[in-house]
Amino acid sequence: MGSDPGMTELRRGVLGPCVLALLDERPRFGLELVRDLAAAGGLLTSEGTVYPLLNRLRDARLVTSEWHDPVGERARRYYSITSEGREQLKAFRADWTDFASTVESVLFPPSAEKTRRTPTGEEPGDE
Amino acid sequence: MSDTVLEHPLVREYLRELDKASLTLPAAQARELREQIAAHLDEALPPGAATEEVAAELSRLGPPRSLAADAAGPDRRTFVRRLLNRLRRVRWWAWVIIAALIALAGSALTYTLLALSATMTQGPVGLWYYPQDQARTEMIQTGLTQQFTAPQRFGQQGIEISVLNDSDWTQTVVGADPNWTPFGASSVQVAVGSGESANRGDSIQGPIRWSSSGSIPPHSFRLLRVVWKTGLCLNAGTETSIQQLMLTVRVGVFTRTENIRMYDTWVLTGVSSPGCR
Numbered sequence: 001m002g003s004d005p006g007m008t009e010l011r012r013g014v015l016g017p018c019v020l021a022l023l024d025e026r027p028r029f030g031l032e033l034v035r036d037l038a039a040a041g042g043l044l045t046s047e048g049t050v051y052p053l054l055n056r057l058r059d060a061r062l063v064t065s066e067w068h069d070p071v072g073e074r075a076r077r078y079y080s081i082t083s084e085g086r087e088q089l090k091a092f093r094a095d096w097t098d099f100a101s102t103v104e105s106v107l108f109p110p111s112a113e114k115t116r117r118t119p120t121g122e123e124p125g126d127e
Numbered sequence: 128m129s130d131t132v133l134e135h136p137l138v139r140e141y142l143r144e145l146d147k148a149s150l151t152l153p154a155a156q157a158r159e160l161r162e163q164i165a166a167h168l169d170e171a172l173p174p175g176a177a178t179e180e181v182a183a184e185l186s187r188l189g190p191p192r193s194l195a196a197d198a199a200g201p202d203r204r205t206f207v208r209r210l211l212n213r214l215r216r217v218r219w220w221a222w223v224i225i226a227a228l229i230a231l232a233g234s235a236l237t238y239t240l241l242a243l244s245a246t247m248t249q250g251p252v253g254l255w256y257y258p259q260d261q262a263r264t265e266m267i268q269t270g271l272t273q274q275f276t277a278p279q280r281f282g283q284q285g286i287e288i289s290v291l292n293d294s295d296w297t298q299t300v301v302g303a304d305p306n307w308t309p310f311g312a313s314s315v316q317v318a319v320g321s322g323e324s325a326n327r328g329d330s331i332q333g334p335i336r337w338s339s340s341g342s343i344p345p346h347s348f349r350l351l352r353v354v355w356k357t358g359l360c361l362n363a364g365t366e367t368s369i370q371q372l373m374l375t376v377r378v379g380v381f382t383r384t385e386n387i388r389m390y391d392t393w394v395l396t397g398v399s400s401p402g403c404r
Binding site for chain 2 (some may be wrong): 011030031034036043046047049051052053054055056074076077
């Protein structure tokens with residue numbers, strides 16, 4: 001994915017909902033969350049930015065954090081989504097579908113279809 | 128080998144940089160971010176991680192300045208916020224020192240202003256110092272002010288007046304201001320006189336002790352003798368006068384020029400004199 005300022009801002013904008021989505025599956029600790037986001041590919045410009053984001057989400061009451069300190073294991077701070085976080089995630093998912101479809105239609109109008117490349121780099125209809 | 132990668136020089140340097148970059152954050156927020164990053168590194172890297180491995184992990188985390196900027200949020204550039212955060216981090220003992228310095232500076236300023244504002248005014252006594260001048264003087268009263276006129280002589284002439292130190296400070300008359308040249312005098316000598324009547328400020332009766340560098344206590348009278356060697360050659364029918372004394376006065380640790388405006392005007396008139404050449 002590109003690294004221009006526009007893409008960086010776009011990533012920054014969607015990272016919060018992505019974190020909420022991962023925490024909606026199950027609570028995660030910091031490194032685990034970072035690794036899962038990194039594994040998704042192209043979401044993180046730098047891994048460290050996840051932590052300030054988690055703190056902002058917690059301040060906004062969208063996530064909570066809690067220390068788990070099982071005997072004989074490493075103590076970890078686990079992050080969980082709150083009901084408010086779920087509500088926000090649900091709203092974002094609905095908005096995102098419309099938004100992505102609008103952006104798609106503007107970026108790739110039917111007149112540009114013939115020059116649009118497939119993920120393999122081939123022109124549509126080249127096969 | 129250390130038990131934790133947090134002792135690795137690169138990690139220590141990174142955390143030090145993070146601390147520095149987080150100075151503009153509220154202390155609790157900076158502490159939490161550091162704890163999160165330290166926990167991340169501690170878990171992501173084994174205790175004996177190679178330097179390349181550590182460097183790669185730190186690179187993935189991103190520059191400490193970016194993390195601190197992210198934590199600060201969009202208003203991170205607000206000057207007031209940065210200033211407040213910095214002030215919140217000042218330790219209590221630093222505030223004590225700052226308060227002490229402010230109190231000290233305030234006291235020094237007050238002391239300076241009070242010392243420099245101490246003044247002297249003329250008392251009721253005013254005479255030519257030498258009897259021959261006093262004998263030939265003409266006095267004109269105009270309201271509250273008087274004019275004493277005497278002929279110019281070649282040699283020493285002078286006046287003596289009573290002065291009141293109406294301040295709360297002891298003022299020490301050191302001498303005449305070096306730039307003051309009454310009647311074109313080539314030398315001016317000043318002395319402070321004390322004695323029973325001199326200290327009352329209303330007469331010059333009784334013995335007077337003259338001191339060339341004399342102190343005048345607060346709210347007290349003393350006599351002031353100013354003697355000069357007249358350096359002008361005035362033609363007959365012309366005159367020149369003084370109505371103020373410019374003295375070098377020490378108040379506390381300050382030595383300054385004090386301008387004493389007199390109620391009296393002292394006039395020398397020219398004479399047809401063969402000595403004027």
